[in-house]
Amino acid sequence: MSQAQLHAPFHADIVGSFLRPQYLHDARSQFANGQIDAEQLKAVEDKAIIELVEKQKAAGLKGITDGEYRRSWWHLDFMWGLNGVVKKAIPKGYIFADVETRPESAELTGKITGENHPFIEHFKFLANLAGPSHLPRLTIPAPAQFLAELERPDNVKKTQEIYPDNNELINDIAKAYQTFIKELYNAGCRNLQLDDCTWGMLVDPKFASRGAADTPSPEEVCSCGHSHGTLDHTANVADIAEKYLKVNNDSIANAPTEIVINTHVCRGNYRSTWAASGGYAPIAKVLFGKENVNAYYLEFDTDRAGDFSPLAEVTGDKKVVLGLVSSKIPELEDADAIAARIKEATQYIPLERLYLSTQCGFASTEEGNNLSEQQQWDKIALVREVAKRVWE
Template identity: 25%
Template sequence: MFKASADVMLPTSIIGSLPRPSWYTASLGSTPFLEAMVNSRYREQYEDAVSCFLRAQEVAGLDIVTDGDAHYDEQVGGMSWQSYPLTHMSGFSQTASPAIYNVGAVAYPRGHILHDFLEARVFPRIVGPVGRGNLQYKAMWKVAQRMTAKPVKVGTILPELLAASCEDDYYKDPIERTWALSDAVNEELNDLADAGCPVLQMEEPQIHMVPVRGKAFGKLDVGDLVKVFNNTVKGLRSKTEVWCHTCWGNPSQQRIFKEPQSYQPTLEALNQVEADALTFETCSSGPGDLKAIGEIIKDKKIVIGVIDHHTLQIERPDEVAALIREALKHIPAERLIISSDCGMGREGMGRRHAAYKMVSMVLGTNIVRAELGLPQAECLAADERYSLTVAKS
C-alpha cells in the first residue's frame, strides 16, 4: 500500500541512520525504551536528538524522513543496528559474550579497521524461545511522528542477520532460529503498522549476497530467503508501505568487498519479495545495474541511491541529477524514489557532511523535477536569502 510515496513524483528520503550529535551521551543499553523514557536526562537527550535529525531532513527538503535511528547506542562499527534487537527481544541471556559472525564474512586481520568491528560482536545468547520482547518500535515511531508532519519511515534489521549474529543454546539449527526470529519480528511490525506508521523498511535480506557469500548458513538459498522475507512482512502491505533495503555493507562507513558487486544475479528473486519498493546501492557501486533493474522490476517502486555513504566528499547536485536521468532511461518517474545508498550514521561521518549530502540530493532531484515540469521541493538550506555572506552590490 503506497502511503508515504503515493502523491509525490521523485520523492526523496534517506535509508535511515544519521551521525549522532556529540552531546548525545545517553545510552539505552538493554533497558526497554519506554522505561528509559521515564528518566528525564535520557528523555531530553533522546527527544532533542530526534528533533535535530528531523529538522536537518526538513531543512534539506526531504519528502520522507526517519528518526535517524536515535535509539542506537554509540557502538564500534554501528553495531547497535544488530545489538538493539538482540538485547531487547525475549529468549536471550542477560549477559553478553563474543559471537562469531556466521554469514561468510571475511576474517579481517588485526590491523584492519573492520577487525574492531568483529571484536565488537559481543551479544547475548539465545537461551529460550525468542519473542518480540521489548522492541517497542511503535513508541519510537510515535516520538518522531509527533514532531513532524512528514511521513516517518521506520527500519529494522532482518531475521537471517540476527540469526547469524548470536550463539544459540535453544534451537536445533540456524534455520529454525531464523524462522522463529521472523515470526517475532513480524508480530512487532504488525503492531507498528496498526498504529499508523506509513513506511516500514526491511533492512538487508541476504538474497543479493548469496552469489558472493554462498547460501546463508550453507543451507538457505535465494528462494528460501525470499520465503523468510515474505513471512517477516506477512500482513503488512494491506496496512502500510513496505520497503526492502539492499546494499553491500558499511560498518564504520567501510566497504566490505574489494570490488563493486552486482545485483543482477538475484534480481528475479528480489522481484518476488512482498515489498512495495526495493532499494539499490547505485551511487557507490555505480549505475551499471539500472538497465537490468528496469527490465526485471516492473510492479514495485525502485529506490536508487544517489549519495555515497562511504565518503565525506559531498556529491554535486549536477552529479545527482545525472544519475537520476540515467535511472529514468530505464525506470518511469512515477516508480522512482531518490535516496542515499545506505545509512550515514555507522560511526564514520559527521553531522555536517551528512546534512549537506541530503541537501545535494534534494537540489539534484530538483534539477530533474524542473526538467520534467514537476513541483520542486523547498530547500531552506540552499535559500540565498538566509546566507550570512554579504553579497557584493
C-alpha cells in the same frame, strides 16, 4: 497534505540513520560508565531526536526518522528487543575493508516472540513530532538479517539447540515480526523499512559460499577470491537466497494493507568502510522478482554495486530508490553526473518508478561515518537539488 497521503519512497529520500551529536555520544559513554541512569540517557536522546526532526523538516525531507539515535547498531538493538534474544560478546567482530567492528552479536535464550518490543515506544515518540505534513518512518533489520545473525558460527550451536528444525526457526522469526508489525501499525506507523545486508553479502563469493553472516578468514580465501567451504558456491547462493526470501515474505505476509513496507540493500556501512563487493545479478531474480515489498532502496554509489542491468528483474509496479549519493565520504558528488545516472537507469525502470537517496545511512552504528554534520546535510541538499531537477 496529511500523513495518510504521504508514502515513501519520496523522490528526494534518505535511508534513515544520522550522525549523532557529540553530547549524545557523551551521554551514552556516561551511561555505560554508570555516571547517569537510563532515564537521564533517555532525556538526552529525546532532546537530540527533537532537534534532528526539526533539521530534517528544515532540509525539506517529507519522510523523517529518529536517526536511530536510541541504538548502538542499526540491527542488533532490534534483535536484542525481541523475546528469547540477548546481547552477546563474541571473539571477533565483522570484518570490513579497513576495520573490524565491535565484537557483539545476538544469541537465543529461548523461543522467539515479538510482543512488547521497545521500538514501539521509540516510534510513538517520533510520530508525536512528525505533524500532518511529514511521514514518521521506522527502520529495522530484515527478518533475513536476523536469521543470518543467528546462523553465524558464534551463534549457530545455541540456535540449533533451541531450534533443531530450521523450518521452525524460520516460522517463529516470521511470527515474531508479524506480531511486531501489528503492534507497530496499531501505534500509528504506516511506513516500515527492512534493512537487509544479506543480499549485499550474497553477491560477493567470499561471503556467499559460507552464508551471509559468516566472514571468511584471509587464509580461507584463495587467489580467485572465493572462500571454498564444503558447499558449492553457485548452488549455495541459490539455496540461501530462497531461504532469505521465504523468511522475509512470510514475515510480512499478514501485514495490514495500509502499511507500506520497503527494503534497503547495501554491502556494509561501518565507519565509512564496506564489507562486500559485487553487482546485483546473482540475486536479482529472487530479490527483485519475488520479494513482496513496495520499493527497494539500493546501493549504487560505486562500481562495487555493478551496473543497472539487474533492475530489469524488478517485477510488477515495484519502485526503485537509487542510492547514488554516498553517505560514506565527505566529498560532494556532481549533480549533473547523478542526473545522468538516473537517466541511464531508465533503460530498465521507467522514471515514474525511480527515486533518489543516499546509498546508506550516515551512521549505521553509533560511531558514524567519516564526515561532518554539515557535510551530511550538504549531501541531503544535493539529493533534493537533483530530485527537483529530474522530477519536478
